[in-house]
Amino acid sequence: MRFDVNKDLLAQASNTLSNRKNLYWIVGGAGSGKSTISQAISVKFGIPIYDMDERIYGTYHSRFTQEKHPVNTTWSKSHNGLAWLLDMPWDDFNHFNQATIPEYLDLLCEDIISISPATQLLVDGGICNPTILAKAIPSNQILCLATLGRSSAKIWDETAERKAMQEIIFQLPNSKEAWRKFLEFDGKITHTILKECQESNITIVSRNATETVDELSERVAKVWGFC
Numbered sequence: 001m002r003f004d005v006n007k008d009l010l011a012q013a014s015n016t017l018s019n020r021k022n023l024y025w026i027v028g029g030a031g032s033g034k035s036t037i038s039q040a041i042s043v044k045f046g047i048p049i050y051d052m053d054e055r056i057y058g059t060y061h062s063r064f065t066q067e068k069h070p071v072n073t074t075w076s077k078s079h080n081g082l083a084w085l086l087d088m089p090w091d092d093f094n095h096f097n098q099a100t101i102p103e104y105l106d107l108l109c110e111d112i113i114s115i116s117p118a119t120q121l122l123v124d125g126g127i128c129n130p131t132i133l134a135k136a137i138p139s140n141q142i143l144c145l146a147t148l149g150r151s152s153a154k155i156w157d158e159t160a161e162r163k164a165m166q167e168i169i170f171q172l173p174n175s176k177e178a179w180r181k182f183l184e185f186d187g188k189i190t191h192t193i194l195k196e197c198q199e200s201n202i203t204i205v206s207r208n209a210t211e212t213v214d215e216l217s218e219r220v221a222k223v224w225g226f227c
């Protein structure tokens with residue numbers, strides 16, 4: 001299965017987003033603290049959050065069109081989107097993730113077109129390939145959170161919300177293999193995000209095991225000059 005990045009759609013998104021100097025984006029692997037730190041920054045500095053994961057798995061589904069969003073349309077219309085993704089080899093899965101980004105950015109642009117470019121906005125997650133994201137917004141407006149030394153199995157067993165994913169996957173055929181592959185992909189996603197951030201000169205902020213949410217959010221805020 002072949003998934004191609006729509007370069008025209010990416011260029012259109014770049015034309016819109018490159019003027020948004022107050023648009024900030026936090027990326028990182030599962031369990032890195034993206035949502036927690038986004039919330040902390042939002043509360044402290046009054047910056048609205050745009051939850052990309054919430055939209056990808058929610059409101060975007062009714063807005064995907066075959067013409068502009070063929071990759072996501074195929075995914076959203078599959079009988080079981082999760083099983084469809086886990087049936088792929090890693091390279092196809094990674095190419096899928098890459099190809100979805102211009103489509104997500106297209107819908108993001110639609111959502112913020114009426115918002116003044118001077119308005120601050122913090123985008124939480126949703127992107128597995130920051131190299132492509134950095135073609136649409138400057139790399140200094142992207143920040144990666146990292147929590148090193150934790151396995152995917154441990155991360156997905158930490159909270160009831162994450163444990164629920166295992167229950168969903170264990171309802172799939174060949175569930176044990178599906179869960180093994182899910183954890184494998186999760187680890188590779190985190191590795192890919194960190195590698196691409198290094199290649200694209202995106203700041204990586206690693207959380208110290210003893211660091212509080214306030215302390216980490218303060219470090220993130222300083223990177224972007226909020227304080």
